Amino acid sequence: MHRGKNFARGATIALARASVLILFASVGCITIQVAPTPELPAAPTQNIPATRAPIAATPAPPTAAPKVEPTRAQTPATAAGNLPAAYKKFASTVSVSIEGDFVVLKSNGVPDHPSPYFDRSDPRYAAYNGTNRNYQQAPGKISEQNLVLRVPLNPQKAANPARTQLGPIGMAINGVAIFNQFQAQNQPLGNEINSFDQFNGHPQQEGMYHYHVEPLFLTAKNGKASLIGLLLDGFPVYGPEENGKTITNNDLDGFHGHSHATSEYSDGIYHYHITAESPYINGNGYYGTPGTLDRGQGGQPPAPPGAPPVGSPQPKPGGRP
Numbered sequence: 001m002h003r004g005k006n007f008a009r010g011a012t013i014a015l016a017r018a019s020v021l022i023l024f025a026s027v028g029c030i031t032i033q034v035a036p037t038p039e040l041p042a043a044p045t046q047n048i049p050a051t052r053a054p055i056a057a058t059p060a061p062p063t064a065a066p067k068v069e070p071t072r073a074q075t076p077a078t079a080a081g082n083l084p085a086a087y088k089k090f091a092s093t094v095s096v097s098i099e100g101d102f103v104v105l106k107s108n109g110v111p112d113h114p115s116p117y118f119d120r121s122d123p124r125y126a127a128y129n130g131t132n133r134n135y136q137q138a139p140g141k142i143s144e145q146n147l148v149l150r151v152p153l154n155p156q157k158a159a160n161p162a163r164t165q166l167g168p169i170g171m172a173i174n175g176v177a178i179f180n181q182f183q184a185q186n187q188p189l190g191n192e193i194n195s196f197d198q199f200n201g202h203p204q205q206e207g208m209y210h211y212h213v214e215p216l217f218l219t220a221k222n223g224k225a226s227l228i229g230l231l232l233d234g235f236p237v238y239g240p241e242e243n244g245k246t247i248t249n250n251d252l253d254g255f256h257g258h259s260h261a262t263s264e265y266s267d268g269i270y271h272y273h274i275t276a277e278s279p280y281i282n283g284n285g286y287y288g289t290p291g292t293l294d295r296g297q298g299g300q301p302p303a304p305p306g307a308p309p310v311g312s313p314q315p316k317p318g319g320r321p
Contacts, residue, residue: 084153086236086264089227094175102150102291103234107175109145111209113217115197117142130198138195143207147177148294155234157270161255161285168210168293169282170231172218176201177210178229178237181279188278208295213280214240227264228274233288237272237281238262247273255287 087096087103095106114126119141128135149171166186170178183192189212195202199217203209218228224241231237235257240247252258256279257272265271272282 105149134194150291152234155288158289172229179210232290233286256282
């Protein structure tokens with residue numbers, strides 16, 4: 001009986017312990033389900049206020065704006081586009097500009113070809129090798145000049161033609177002076193022709209090289225019908241041929257020219273022609289009104305006293321009538 005009681009008491013105690021364990025297990029399950037660990041909110045990725053104001057970058061010192069010179073309107077004196085086409089044929093050694101109603105031509109007058117009239121030590125020196133068997137070199141050497149011609153930009157026929165003067169009456173496109181058909185004292189060229197070098201030029205007493213007749217270097221280089229230069233009245237000079245024909249005095253008027261279109265003047269213009277007979281380049285007078293000439297000693301008059309009157313008979317080379 002004792003054993004029965006003890007057995008019952010042990011069973012009761014065991015049962016009670018089991019109940020307690022079951023209760024604890026139940027409570028733990030409830031705790032786990034009812035109070036789960038909360039998740040932290042994700043940190044915002046936008047609109048985060050800065051903790052301090054950002055340090056502004058030190059601005060670079062302002063750079064000075066480049067100085068712009070005021071644009072100057074191109075003056076006629078430098079406006080090459082205003083020049084007639086003939087002036088664009090001049091060599092680069094010739095300064096060509098416009099001043100008012102005149103074209104200004106400046107040159108040192110030195111030819112761009114060899115000559116026996118250069119000093120023998122000059123690389124441009126060349127002994128005479130032309131075809132004139134009577135060639136006789138004159139004294140004197142080529143020297144640089146200060147040749148300035150102011151010719152009318154828009155040449156017109158003169159109401160009262162002026163006589164040509166001794167010395168330069170025009171300029172060839174290579175900057176060499178053009179002289180008329182007379183030598184000193186307004187005498188026919190005569191034997192002076194025999195002093196012309198192989199390109200038909202020679203210097204006068206002051207060393208100014210010039211052409212009285214066809215400049216063979218230019219016509220050989222550019223053609224017999226090409227532009228040779230301009231006279232002081234602004235009218236152009238062309239070579240001894242035109243449209244395949246050799247020009248003679250009979251083809252020309254008393255000023256040694258005529259009018260029609262040329263390569264440089266498509267609208268037509270009066271122009272002189274070179275011929276093999278006197279007066280060679282132009283008659284006794286300018287067709288137009290001449291401009292001014294400056295050789296470093298002031299402007300020269302267009303016609304000196306004693307010059308033959310316009311339209312007088314012209315002498316032949318060597319003084320023959």
